Amino acid sequence: MTGKTAEKLRSLLKTYDERSAARPPTDVRTAPDEGERRRRACGDRLQNVVRPVLQGFLTELKSAGHEGSIEDRTDTADAYPSVGLMFTPRAAGGVALASTLAFRYDPRRGIAVARDIKPSATKGRVVTTSTDRIGTMRVEAVTPEWVETKTLSFIEAVLKVN
Numbered sequence: 001m002t003g004k005t006a007e008k009l010r011s012l013l014k015t016y017d018e019r020s021a022a023r024p025p026t027d028v029r030t031a032p033d034e035g036e037r038r039r040r041a042c043g044d045r046l047q048n049v050v051r052p053v054l055q056g057f058l059t060e061l062k063s064a065g066h067e068g069s070i071e072d073r074t075d076t077a078d079a080y081p082s083v084g085l086m087f088t089p090r091a092a093g094g095v096a097l098a099s100t101l102a103f104r105y106d107p108r109r110g111i112a113v114a115r116d117i118k119p120s121a122t123k124g125r126v127v128t129t130s131t132d133r134i135g136t137m138r139v140e141a142v143t144p145e146w147v148e149t150k151t152l153s154f155i156e157a158v159l160k161v162n
Contacts, residue, residue: 022141028151035107042105042139043074043081050103050111053147054085057155058091065090087155089162096120096162101154103147110138113150119161 023128054070061068067088074081084102097118106112113135 004037022083027133037106038139039080039105042111045111045139046081046103046105047072047074047143049144050083050147053144054083054101054151058085058114061087061155076099080107085151085154087158089159091120091162099158101151102137103150106136107137111135111142112136115154116159117154117157 024145040158051070051072051074058068058070067090069086071084071086073079073083074083079088082104083104084100088098091098097120099118102114104112104114112133114133116132133152135146137146145162
């Protein structure tokens with residue numbers, strides 16, 4: 001560092017120290033981060049609105065002889081909350097693959113719904129994974145009716161390709 005640059009740095013640091021000393025110390029309060037608050041609100045909405053609807057669909061699917069499960073990731077502190085329905089239709093003489101419907105927190109849009117539909121390998125199609133987004137909704141606007149609509153269209157699509 002040249003002498004001129006070092007002198008300028010010392011001057012900047014001295015000015016900062018003087019300015020900091022002139023201000024009285026303030027009581028620093030950390031307000032909850034807005035992003036974290038919204039993430040938690042979304043987790044609550046997923047758990048209290050989306051999960052019960054998916055649970056009702058899962059009960060009906062299982063009573064009809066299909067396989068399914070719910071993946072609930074609303075309690076994790078290190079990730080965006082999500083709730084998913086895994087659905088494997090009953091296949092006559094073949095093996096069906098599990099398809100997924102996921103309701104996830106999207107910080108810019110609210111709750112995003114994505115589905116990954118996998119056709120049965122016995123249909124002679126190449127099985128690939130391609131998730132397509134089928135809707136988004138503000139967190140506060142998510143209703144059981146909206147969840148029912150998205151879930152029903154997902155199940156219809158899975159049954160159609162299998």
